[in-house]
Amino acid sequence: MKKSLKIGSAFIGIIVGAGFASGQEILQYFTSFGYLGILAAILATALFAYMGMSLTRLGSRMQTTSHKDALYGIGGKYGGFIMDIIIILTLFGVGVVMIAGAGSIFSQQFGLPAVLGNTVMALIVMGTIMLNIQKIIAIIGSITPFLVMVVIGLAIYSLLTMDASFAELNPIAKEQDSALSNWFYSAINYVSFNIAVGASMAIVMGGIEKDEKIAARGGLIGGLGLGALIILSHLAIFSAVDRVGSSDMPMLQIANDISPLLGFFISLILFAMIYNTAVSMLFSFTARFAEQNTARFKITVVIAVTLAYLLSFKGFTELVSQFYPVIGLLGLFLVVTLVVANIRYARNKKAAA
Numbered sequence: 001m002k003k004s005l006k007i008g009s010a011f012i013g014i015i016v017g018a019g020f021a022s023g024q025e026i027l028q029y030f031t032s033f034g035y036l037g038i039l040a041a042i043l044a045t046a047l048f049a050y051m052g053m054s055l056t057r058l059g060s061r062m063q064t065t066s067h068k069d070a071l072y073g074i075g076g077k078y079g080g081f082i083m084d085i086i087i088i089l090t091l092f093g094v095g096v097v098m099i100a101g102a103g104s105i106f107s108q109q110f111g112l113p114a115v116l117g118n119t120v121m122a123l124i125v126m127g128t129i130m131l132n133i134q135k136i137i138a139i140i141g142s143i144t145p146f147l148v149m150v151v152i153g154l155a156i157y158s159l160l161t162m163d164a165s166f167a168e169l170n171p172i173a174k175e176q177d178s179a180l181s182n183w184f185y186s187a188i189n190y191v192s193f194n195i196a197v198g199a200s201m202a203i204v205m206g207g208i209e210k211d212e213k214i215a216a217r218g219g220l221i222g223g224l225g226l227g228a229l230i231i232l233s234h235l236a237i238f239s240a241v242d243r244v245g246s247s248d249m250p251m252l253q254i255a256n257d258i259s260p261l262l263g264f265f266i267s268l269i270l271f272a273m274i275y276n277t278a279v280s281m282l283f284s285f286t287a288r289f290a291e292q293n294t295a296r297f298k299i300t301v302v303i304a305v306t307l308a309y310l311l312s313f314k315g316f317t318e319l320v321s322q323f324y325p326v327i328g329l330l331g332l333f334l335v336v337t338l339v340v341a342n343i344r345y346a347r348n349k350k351a352a353a
Contacts, residue, residue: 003218011219014198020229021150021151023254024249026234026250027176027250028176031176032176032178033186040190041230041231042231044227045228049220051219052222054338055206059215071083071084075337083334086327086333094277095304097320099309102117102271102278103316105252106120119309121278122309128279129279129305151233155232172241189329192328195334206218236254243257282305
């Protein structure tokens with residue numbers, strides 16, 4: 001069970017990044033549907049549990065250390081190529097959104113121009129990737145469990161101190177911008193988007209464990225844990241939607257309402273998580289096209305980060321509402337392929353028995 005719990009917590013760490021912790025994703029995908037957002041969160045929990053279990057089991061079964069090998073293994077020449085392209089687009093797109101998120105923190109928390117936050121983030125991301133400062137990434141990655149505790153704490157506080165009933169807040173929640181128009185598809189799209197983001201690492205993570213059952217159980221635990229966080233975050237934002245609905249980062253606004261000092265502290269954590277996610281995404285994107293520690297790699301880093309920086313001026317909230325659903329739609333191909341691969345494997349196993 002210890003190994004499964006370790007895999008489960010790692011799976012949560014892959015998905016729970018700055019976008020999730022900021023609350024903007026939860027606001028658009030779940031809270032904007034009011035009461036129906038709870039059903040969407042429950043559906044997302046079930047899907048995350050299934051996909052987490054499938055991805056880690058697939059990695060363990062194939063004993064792969066490369067997501068590319070796994071994708072081509074289950075999708076074939078053409079299916080693997082399509083999934084590879086989806087993941088490449090996702091890596092770059094999330095990098096763009098994270099740079100925009102830094103601008104939102106500077107603007108919302110410190111009253112500074114968003115362009116300053118975008119610029120600072122782009123420069124330090126570019127410098128980190130070119131200098132390959134892996135120790136910094138490892139240190140910041142260790143913040144994830146603390147970030148999860150912060151999300152849980154803010155959620156509990158919001159529910160205990162809410163001023164209005166959910167019945168009164170429901171119409172206000174429905175007035176918020178939604179990434180998609182239907183709660184059912186919103187839940188599916190949110191899961192497929194995050195699977196496109198985390199599939200690579202989840203497969204490789206499962207490949208480290210030789211026992212398929214342990215790996216699958218770990219993915220299941222991770223998916224259920226992630227779902228619990230989604231439900232808590234949704235209820236937290238729902239309970240304060242009249243105060244935080246217009247914020248780029250609703251969870252940060254909840255923290256500020258408790259104490260400006262707490263808000264400042266959490267803004268630093270969010271900035272660090274945004275940095276971590278941006279470096280991870282843009283490094284993986286660059287490494288897909290150029291060998292590390294070469295002149296070509298450095299040139300590619302400059303081009304990729306500069307392009308991401310320019311695109312980030314679309315704005316954090318707008319990017320989440322426009323980019324995430326597109327990647328979620330593309331990610332459905334990846335999800336369906338994984339489901340078919342699982343069904344095929346079960347049939348072959350049954351026939352062999």
